[in-house]
Amino acid sequence: MTARTSPEAAREIPEATVARLPVYLRALTSLTEAGTATCSSEELAAAAGVNSAKLRKDLSYLGSYGTRGVGYDVEYLRYQIAREIGVTQDWPVVIVGIGNLGHALANYSGFRSRGFRVVALLDADASRHGELVAGVAVRPFDDLAAIVRDNDVAIGVIATPAPAAQDVADRMVEAGISSILNFAPGVLSVPEGVDVRKVDLSIELQILAYHEQRKAQQARPDGSVDEVPVPLVEQGLVDQGRVS
Amino acid sequence: MTARTSPEAAREIPEATVARLPVYLRALTSLTEAGTATCSSEELAAAAGVNSAKLRKDLSYLGSYGTRGVGYDVEYLRYQIAREIGVTQDWPVVIVGIGNLGHALANYSGFRSRGFRVVALLDADASRHGELVAGVAVRPFDDLAAIVRDNDVAIGVIATPAPAAQDVADRMVEAGISSILNFAPGVLSVPEGVDVRKVDLSIELQILAYHEQRKAQQARPDGSVDEVPVPLVEQGLVDQGRVS
DNA sequence: AGGAGTTTGTGAACGCGAGAACAAAATCTG
DNA sequence: CAGATTTTGTTCTCGCGTTCACAAACTCCT
Ligand SMILES: NC(=O)c1ccc[n+]([C@@H]2O[C@H](COP(=O)([O-])OP(=O)(O)OC[C@H]3O[C@@H](n4cnc5c(N)ncnc54)[C@H](O)[C@@H]3O)[C@@H](O)[C@H]2O)c1
Ligand SMILES: NC(=O)c1ccc[n+]([C@@H]2O[C@H](COP(=O)([O-])OP(=O)(O)OC[C@H]3O[C@@H](n4cnc5c(N)ncnc54)[C@H](O)[C@@H]3O)[C@@H](O)[C@H]2O)c1
Numbered sequence: 001m002t003a004r005t006s007p008e009a010a011r012e013i014p015e016a017t018v019a020r021l022p023v024y025l026r027a028l029t030s031l032t033e034a035g036t037a038t039c040s041s042e043e044l045a046a047a048a049g050v051n052s053a054k055l056r057k058d059l060s061y062l063g064s065y066g067t068r069g070v071g072y073d074v075e076y077l078r079y080q081i082a083r084e085i086g087v088t089q090d091w092p093v094v095i096v097g098i099g100n101l102g103h104a105l106a107n108y109s110g111f112r113s114r115g116f117r118v119v120a121l122l123d124a125d126a127s128r129h130g131e132l133v134a135g136v137a138v139r140p141f142d143d144l145a146a147i148v149r150d151n152d153v154a155i156g157v158i159a160t161p162a163p164a165a166q167d168v169a170d171r172m173v174e175a176g177i178s179s180i181l182n183f184a185p186g187v188l189s190v191p192e193g194v195d196v197r198k199v200d201l202s203i204e205l206q207i208l209a210y211h212e213q214r215k216a217q218q219a220r221p222d223g224s225v226d227e228v229p230v231p232l233v234e235q236g237l238v239d240q241g242r243v244s
Numbered sequence: 245m246t247a248r249t250s251p252e253a254a255r256e257i258p259e260a261t262v263a264r265l266p267v268y269l270r271a272l273t274s275l276t277e278a279g280t281a282t283c284s285s286e287e288l289a290a291a292a293g294v295n296s297a298k299l300r301k302d303l304s305y306l307g308s309y310g311t312r313g314v315g316y317d318v319e320y321l322r323y324q325i326a327r328e329i330g331v332t333q334d335w336p337v338v339i340v341g342i343g344n345l346g347h348a349l350a351n352y353s354g355f356r357s358r359g360f361r362v363v364a365l366l367d368a369d370a371s372r373h374g375e376l377v378a379g380v381a382v383r384p385f386d387d388l389a390a391i392v393r394d395n396d397v398a399i400g401v402i403a404t405p406a407p408a409a410q411d412v413a414d415r416m417v418e419a420g421i422s423s424i425l426n427f428a429p430g431v432l433s434v435p436e437g438v439d440v441r442k443v444d445l446s447i448e449l450q451i452l453a454y455h456e457q458r459k460a461q462q463a464r465p466d467g468s469v470d471e472v473p474v475p476l477v478e479q480g481l482v483d484q485g486r487v488s
Numbered sequence: 489a490g491g492a493g494t495t496t497g498t499g500a501a502c503g504c505g506a507g508a509a510c511a512a513a514a515t516c517t518g
Numbered sequence: 519c520a521g522a523t524t525t526t527g528t529t530c531t532c533g534c535g536t537t538c539a540c541a542a543a544c545t546c547c548t
Binding site: 057059064070 | 523524525526527528
Binding site for chain 1: 265
């Protein structure tokens with residue numbers, strides 16, 4: 001690993017690894033709850049659904065937190081990963097668009113328990129203002145800038161209809177938000193330095209449909225109804241976006 | 245492209261390409277609605293948020309549907325992609341776990357309009373049975389096998405709490421479902437030939453948090469509050485799971 | 489008709505990630 | 519204490535995906 005020419009060079013964690021760290025974190029939390037104090041890379045890899053070599057390589061980017069011949073201290077490793085991700089502190093989050101999906105998100109308890117705190121629910125529809133969802137009041141969308149400023153909000157969630165999403169994103173960026181989780185379909189355009197991640201249910205289903213169609217096609221034309229001729233997938237598809 | 249040793253060899257579309265086809269499909273639908281009859285790879289790539297070379301290579305796996313010097317016929321290409329994905333037909337879908345999230349999913353109109361039909365809503369909680377959500381009644385989970393058989397259901401959605409997810413998945417597979425979209429956190433174990441895709445809100449937020457933390461760290465220690473020292477991302481993160 | 493201009497489809501180069509394999513480091517055993 | 523055993527951290531190789539760059543193919547204009 002030749003250090004890049006930069007002075008400190010820090011640890012530059014590959015994006016694929018970053019995407020798996022939360023999975024390891026969850027697996028470690030499960031192990032803790034099960035009372036396990038120590039685990040090998042093999043065990044943890046199984047719990048996370050990945051290859052053990054991949055797991056070890058991923059962890060090596062963070063440092064040397066294991067002990068050869070022994071394994072990893074579950075609690076210690078869990079803390080190190082949480083610190084690396086940045087979820088030892090609580091991140092304030094705003095949700096915009098409190099419709100079907102927004103309500104579900106606001107009610108989702110997994111937010112709190114994983115290092116995120118919903119500080120505001122915003123909606124453009126005045127008839128929703130004042131409504132309490134999971135103890136938080138729905139407020140006018142125009143309060144965004146003030147809320148972001150007062151609470152140091154860096155992360156915003158968009159759950160509005162698609163046509164409003166770009167507008168909302170622009171206003172979020174303007175207000176100082178630099179990370180957006182977008183549930184509305186379509187492409188968001190944001191300035192450099194702003195991260196966007198997209199969750200698109202229809203795309204996921206369509207990917208499944210494609211593979212489903214291939215399976216069906218492979219059984220039909222031959223006439224023979226054979227079982228799983230080509231193993232498409234089995235497990236451990238931690239990497240979002242890949243199936244096999 | 246050397247044809248694999250198999251007899252027909254068909255077109256083997258790379259997984260990364262499959263994951264982008266739905267994005268192109270949506271972009272083309274937008275163009276159609278905007279009244280555009282023809283478009284270049286450059287225009288379509290912009291609408292989909294990807295590099296135009298990548299778009300052309302992706303489309304080349306499907307066939308030669310463009311005209312050099314002209315571009316693509318929007319409607320024709322849209323149909324070809326829809327056919328390739330398999331969404332010219334309607335796919336019956338069952339949703340299991342009609343709580344917060346399940347309600348939102350059941351109410352989601354984007355299902356229907358994109359080639360999927362919710363044929364049943366299932367929940368283990370008897371007090372929910374009979375409730376109508378978007379015109380579909382909530383039924384006992386034990387009806388699963390019959391519903392899958394009668395409606396030829398291949399795709400199932402899991403929106404139950406995490407502890408129940410593996411059980412539900414097992415029952416789905418047993419009933420004949422071979423594609424699962426899982427919203428519950430944790431790793432599902434399924435037999436070969438069954439596809440699982442996972443949507444995990446917390447993981448997405450944690451990935452954002454990681455990058456957010458890096459941005460903050462890069463501004464602080466230097467003392468200087470410079471603007472975006474290293475361009476982390478800008479746009480076009482079509483590929484789920486990557487940020488930059 | 490012929491040349492200029494466009495735009496597709498693809499060959500080739502490159503970089504990143506996955507996995508196998510192994511050396512180093514720790515524990516355990518006798 | 520020495521050797522066997524376990525398990526990590528890392529090196530190496532391979533394959534996939536992205537991107538560049540360009541020839542082929544089509545249109546348009548004179
Ligand atoms: N419901 C689902 O399960 C689901 C699944 C996948 C994707 N989505 C997407 O998520 C988004 C929301 O879906 P939904 O079913 O909750 O829709 P919805 O219509 O129920 O809710 C949208 C909410 O956004 C508010 N809104 C509209 N414009 C706004 C603006 N400019 N600023 C602030 N708020 C605004 C509306 O008042 C409404 O309350 C949609 O883009 C949808 O495609 C939903
Ligand atoms: N609400 C969200 O926004 C959100 C976001 C991300 C992930 N999730 C995940 O989605 C899942 C559902 O979340 P929710 O908020 O809707 O939970 P919820 O508790 O509101 O709903 C769960 C539903 O599943 C039903 N259920 C439980 N066990 C079952 C079983 N064995 N078979 C059939 N049905 C069963 C329950 O009766 C309940 O109706 C959870 O795993 C959660 O972690 C939710």
